[in-house]
Amino acid sequence: MIQKLIENIKKTNAPIVVGLDPMLSYIPEQITKAAFAEYGETLEGAAEAVWQYNKKIVDAVWDLIPAVKPQIAMYEQFGIPGLEAFQKTVHYCHEKGLVVIGDVKRGDIGSTSAAYATAHLGRIQIGSQWLTPFGEDFATVNPYLGTDGIRPFLDVCREEKKGIFVLVKTSNPSSGEFQDRLVADAPADAIGGTSAGTDFTQIGQRREAGAKPLYELVGEKVAEWADSCMGETYSYVGAVVGATYPEMGKTLRRVMPKSFILVPGYGAQGGKAADLAPFFNEDGLGAIVNSSRGIIAAYRQEKYASYGAEHFAEASRQAVTDMIEDINGALGRR
Amino acid sequence: MIQKLIENIKKTNAPIVVGLDPMLSYIPEQITKAAFAEYGETLEGAAEAVWQYNKKIVDAVWDLIPAVKPQIAMYEQFGIPGLEAFQKTVHYCHEKGLVVIGDVKRGDIGSTSAAYATAHLGRIQIGSQWLTPFGEDFATVNPYLGTDGIRPFLDVCREEKKGIFVLVKTSNPSSGEFQDRLVADAPADAIGGTSAGTDFTQIGQRREAGAKPLYELVGEKVAEWADSCMGETYSYVGAVVGATYPEMGKTLRRVMPKSFILVPGYGAQGGKAADLAPFFNEDGLGAIVNSSRGIIAAYRQEKYASYGAEHFAEASRQAVTDMIEDINGALGRR
Numbered sequence: 001m002i003q004k005l006i007e008n009i010k011k012t013n014a015p016i017v018v019g020l021d022p023m024l025s026y027i028p029e030q031i032t033k034a035a036f037a038e039y040g041e042t043l044e045g046a047a048e049a050v051w052q053y054n055k056k057i058v059d060a061v062w063d064l065i066p067a068v069k070p071q072i073a074m075y076e077q078f079g080i081p082g083l084e085a086f087q088k089t090v091h092y093c094h095e096k097g098l099v100v101i102g103d104v105k106r107g108d109i110g111s112t113s114a115a116y117a118t119a120h121l122g123r124i125q126i127g128s129q130w131l132t133p134f135g136e137d138f139a140t141v142n143p144y145l146g147t148d149g150i151r152p153f154l155d156v157c158r159e160e161k162k163g164i165f166v167l168v169k170t171s172n173p174s175s176g177e178f179q180d181r182l183v184a185d186a187p188a189d190a191i192g193g194t195s196a197g198t199d200f201t202q203i204g205q206r207r208e209a210g211a212k213p214l215y216e217l218v219g220e221k222v223a224e225w226a227d228s229c230m231g232e233t234y235s236y237v238g239a240v241v242g243a244t245y246p247e248m249g250k251t252l253r254r255v256m257p258k259s260f261i262l263v264p265g266y267g268a269q270g271g272k273a274a275d276l277a278p279f280f281n282e283d284g285l286g287a288i289v290n291s292s293r294g295i296i297a298a299y300r301q302e303k304y305a306s307y308g309a310e311h312f313a314e315a316s317r318q319a320v321t322d323m324i325e326d327i328n329g330a331l332g333r334r
Numbered sequence: 335m336i337q338k339l340i341e342n343i344k345k346t347n348a349p350i351v352v353g354l355d356p357m358l359s360y361i362p363e364q365i366t367k368a369a370f371a372e373y374g375e376t377l378e379g380a381a382e383a384v385w386q387y388n389k390k391i392v393d394a395v396w397d398l399i400p401a402v403k404p405q406i407a408m409y410e411q412f413g414i415p416g417l418e419a420f421q422k423t424v425h426y427c428h429e430k431g432l433v434v435i436g437d438v439k440r441g442d443i444g445s446t447s448a449a450y451a452t453a454h455l456g457r458i459q460i461g462s463q464w465l466t467p468f469g470e471d472f473a474t475v476n477p478y479l480g481t482d483g484i485r486p487f488l489d490v491c492r493e494e495k496k497g498i499f500v501l502v503k504t505s506n507p508s509s510g511e512f513q514d515r516l517v518a519d520a521p522a523d524a525i526g527g528t529s530a531g532t533d534f535t536q537i538g539q540r541r542e543a544g545a546k547p548l549y550e551l552v553g554e555k556v557a558e559w560a561d562s563c564m565g566e567t568y569s570y571v572g573a574v575v576g577a578t579y580p581e582m583g584k585t586l587r588r589v590m591p592k593s594f595i596l597v598p599g600y601g602a603q604g605g606k607a608a609d610l611a612p613f614f615n616e617d618g619l620g621a622i623v624n625s626s627r628g629i630i631a632a633y634r635q636e637k638y639a640s641y642g643a644e645h646f647a648e649a650s651r652q653a654v655t656d657m658i659e660d661i662n663g664a665l666g667r668r
Contacts, residue, residue, distance in 0.1 A: 041463045119413070133410065148508040167479075
């Protein structure tokens with residue numbers, strides 16, 4: 001699937017992904033009214049509105065982009081009907097030839113991560129049948145539980161030729177709270193203690209041995225996992241690094257040479273095109289930049305207000321065109 | 335809801351939670367056969383088997399226990415029908431007066447965490463209606479993204495009187511890979527660098543200021559979050575600390591005095607009752623110990639084999655009785 005992603009990026013000359021993260025407040029009244037008229041003010045009604053909204057946006061932009069990234073939380077908040085809208089969206093985007101990155105940020109201990117990997121990237125055997133639960137192409141994964149929470153995803157990626165993006169440095173303001181902490185190069189117990197009583201001068205002594213910020217340590221692990229799951233030129237194992245932290249992106253690009261970096265935070269969260277160059281490799285590949293609100297709710301921005309709510313999907317198309325031009329311009333690819 | 339959990343624990347004198355983590359391989363053939371006969375070898379058939387299996391176990395043990403902890407991954411792997419079985423299970427356990435801990439390990443940036451908090455603990459406004467998506471009482475949450483990924487859960491906890499258990503030190507073998515790393519007491523940039531070029535002797539100098547393992551730093555954050563969300567005696571904000579790490583449990587018990595600790599890893603994962611004392615406070619409260627496989631698949635253990643697959647639920651009831659005796663014995667509460 002990493003090959004398909006690369007092909008789609010080359011075909012569109014657009015290293016971007018559109019985040020399908022629908023909020024009810026984004027959806028034009030004509031769509032919610034029709035959905036509520038049919039299903040009432042219910043979870044079903046909201047889910048129908050979400051699905052119709054997604055469908056019109058995908059119809060308007062699919063030929064310009066390589067991939068979409070539905071954020072499952074935005075569907076989960078509408079319960080079962082919301083998740084049905086998520087699944088319909090995944091299937092519809094596949095019909096359009098798009099790569100689907102399920103932004104699910106799952107992660108648990110081994111046996112449980114295996115169930116999540118099956119749910120989102122794999123197939124499950126029921127009696128004599130092999131069935132596909134959600135069937136995304138990539139999933140985002142949280143690394144906090146360590147390698148044995150990641151390994152089951154790697155197994156499914158190899159088997160199904162799917163991929164993951166591991167959270168390394170997230171785009172939010174407080175991501176540094178834990179991710180930026182300087183860490184020793186070995187677990188505490190290995191350097192003589194697990195409590196405040198530890199002699200921390202040992203960390204200093206181990207500087208040469210590679211003490212570093214946590215995100216860099218996680219990045220090194222991603223590089224190991226990536227080596228064990230290679231496609232032709234890039235690995236099935238990618239990473240999430242926020243556009244809001246370009247300096248760290250530069251470091252992490254070096255640490256994870258074979259991993260695609262999924263870059264959230266462009267646009268609405270403040271990431272600028274000029275900051276994106278460090279996330280890419282010299283082959284012009286290696287990163288894919290996400291925009292959600294900036295595209296799907298473009299018609300609500302002053303810049304695209306002239307389209308009006310009736311033509312929201314055309315506003316989204318224009319916003320995609322502008323995003324591609326902005327990014328390729330900054331990368332000197334125009 | 336923390337009050338309800340405490341009342342239920344006192345009423346049952348059982349500081350335990352039963353993990354409803356169904357695997358198809360656990361479910362006796364008479365149940366899967368009937369489910370497949372009705373729905374075929376489909377996701378619906380598997381989900382029906384899961385639901386019938388859960389229902390019989392809950393019917394057999396509900397009066398002995400304060401709470402259940404369905405692991406959503408085990409339902410998500412059966413797609414939409416699986417999540418319908420999850421929801422049915424949540425509702426059924428509520429009918430039985432049980433506290434339901436949704437083991438969902440969600441966590442994302444602010445706006446997205448808000449959607450997850452709504453999905454699992456809150457209500458969502460659709461038109462003039464306020465509707466409940468999944469409606470668990472507690473949810474497990476991943477801290478990797480920092481405070482602004484947690485805050486939306488705190489807001490919903492205050493509003494709905496619900497609770498969360500934040501992952502601090504997980505029970506799996508590789509949890510130490512990141513969680514046990516010694517960290518500086520301030521983010522890297524605050525002490526002069528974010529790359530391998532940083533002067534790590536500064537960490538040594540800051541020892542007094544509190545450098546420590548990552549899990550302890552996360553525990554301190556949990557204590558802060560907990561203070562901002564207090565019930566009568568305990569906070570709405572708890573933590574997950576594995577039974578497999580009793581020494582760390584002792585430290586974390588001290589660091590998070592007002593937080594209930596959800597303790598996985600007892601039984602099947604190797605945690606022993608004798609190791610559990612450090613997780614409890616002197617009031618005999620403050621921890622709740624989970625067992626999943628050990629209870630729901632008890633009939634497959636040699637110890638309970640005499641019950642046979644037909645009487646699997648009675649085997650589960652006996653396993654619950656034995657677990658309560660084992661734990662209360664080790665805590666000197668018998």
